[in-house]
Amino acid sequence: MRPVFRAVTIGLLAMLTSACTTGRIASVWTNPDSQPTRYHKLIVFGVTNNPKVRRAYEDNFVTRLREIGVKAEPGHDFVSDANLSLVVRMTEAVSKTKADAIIITHLVTDEPQAQASTLSSRLARVPDHYRNLVPYFSQVYNDVCGPDYYADFKALRLETNLYDAKGERLVWSGRSEQLDPSSENMTIRDVIVDTISQMSLDGYLPWVSAGARQVAQ
Numbered sequence: 001m002r003p004v005f006r007a008v009t010i011g012l013l014a015m016l017t018s019a020c021t022t023g024r025i026a027s028v029w030t031n032p033d034s035q036p037t038r039y040h041k042l043i044v045f046g047v048t049n050n051p052k053v054r055r056a057y058e059d060n061f062v063t064r065l066r067e068i069g070v071k072a073e074p075g076h077d078f079v080s081d082a083n084l085s086l087v088v089r090m091t092e093a094v095s096k097t098k099a100d101a102i103i104i105t106h107l108v109t110d111e112p113q114a115q116a117s118t119l120s121s122r123l124a125r126v127p128d129h130y131r132n133l134v135p136y137f138s139q140v141y142n143d144v145c146g147p148d149y150y151a152d153f154k155a156l157r158l159e160t161n162l163y164d165a166k167g168e169r170l171v172w173s174g175r176s177e178q179l180d181p182s183s184e185n186m187t188i189r190d191v192i193v194d195t196i197s198q199m200s201l202d203g204y205l206p207w208v209s210a211g212a213r214q215v216a217q
Helices: 003-017 051-067 087-097 133-144 188-201 210-216
Strands: 025-030 041-046 071-074 101-110 155-164 169-176
Touching (some): 041 087, 155 188, 169 188
Antiparallel strands (some): 101 155
16 A cells, blocks of 8 residues: 555544544535435445445444435445456345445545535536546546545545436535645534435435434534
């Protein structure tokens, strides 16, 4: 494992297990061509080449989704780490679980920017390859699991994309504020809670009351 990737991985595991504070979602895109559908049966895939980080992504999402009444399954129960790059294994898992939506989540790197304390941006568009599940998953796996993805990172964000299973189309996409692997001020667990809350507010998951969000945190 390269030193920079080792440092990022150790930091991620710390963020996934440390005490919770309050996370924030920095930007959101929703499909302008259709009305939101509240999904009740999901499967979650974390994209990374580190099995511990993958399970932490998926299990944290599944735990919170189940708390709000969603039937959710972690992708690692159906697709091994060795087969995660095979899109056909992912689509087979979606079919097997009869999921009506799929969550794909992973880290993205970008340049440092000033952090906002509230939802700061509604995006007008996403890259073309995000629109459909299969090309998106293939591209993001190759990017995120490539040997140089973290080589020159300046900042990290958790990106989460929600796909309708029937049409395999993107309906919701969100990115967190910046995450610092060396800090305990914000954990990925917090961001996952806020990501699910934002999906709920936008009409894609069962409604989560403000009180329920506070209890979860």
